[in-house]
Amino acid sequence: MQPREGTRRRSAVLATVIGLALCLAALGVWAFGATPTSTTSTDLRAYPAGSAAAGTRRAGADLGAVQRPPGSGGLDPRRLDDLAASEDAAAGQAPGQQPATTGPSFAGELGSYLVGRGIPAGTYASQGGLKGRTCHWFRLKGLSGTPADVVASGAATGPTRVTIVKQDAFFQTRDCATWHRLAG
Known part of the structure; x- marks a missing residue:
């Protein structure tokens, strides 16, 4: 017994539809993989060593995206004292209450x-x-986003201190x- 002509045609149409679906899926995977996931990346080598902007990164799901704090304009050294004063004022610190700093x-x-x-x-x-x-801080050994990267952490609503070591x-x-x- 041979299959009927209608069955052959349905099989051919089904094979064509499955083939097209697989091609579209492969094209979608390729297109998604070829599209950058973040358009805010900045090459950190563009900043001079030791500048505050050289290490500033965006918090959030995409740890590879680099950003500067809002309104910082790249942490211009001439504006850093003004920025610090405004943050301290927002935290309720009077100018005379600062610890001895260097x-x-x-x-x-x-x-x-x-x-x-x-x-x-x-x-x-x-x-x-x-x-x-609440102020949150983390000393990290990497940026994978896993708890294994956290060397030490803290959270405080009042004054807090942290010692950052060379190995961090x-x-x-x-x-x-x-x-x-x-x-000191």
Whole structure:
């Protein structure tokens, strides 16, 4: 017994539809893989070593995307003191309450700093969370986003300190007032 002509035709149509669906799926996978997932990436080599912007990274799902804190304009060194004063004022710190500091200060609102280039190792103090929020900080050995990368972390609403060591790869901060390097 031979298959009827209608059965052959349906089989051919079904094979064609399946083939087209597979081609479209493969094309979609290729197109998705060829499209950049972030258009905000910035080459960190464009910033001078030791600048605060050299290590600033966006917090969130895409740890590979680089950004500067909002309104920082790249953390222009001439504006850093103004930025620090406004963050400290938002955290409720009076200008006379600052601990003895030395060296650079770093914006604490949002960022990940490359230790040794973006932020020097040392002990830093912050007046705590901005605008009633909780200040979060992390010392990291990598940026994979897994808990295994966290060397140490902390959260505070009031004044807090952290000691960043040379062996740390990154220092990440969120919702904190300016970090000031302490003397000594």
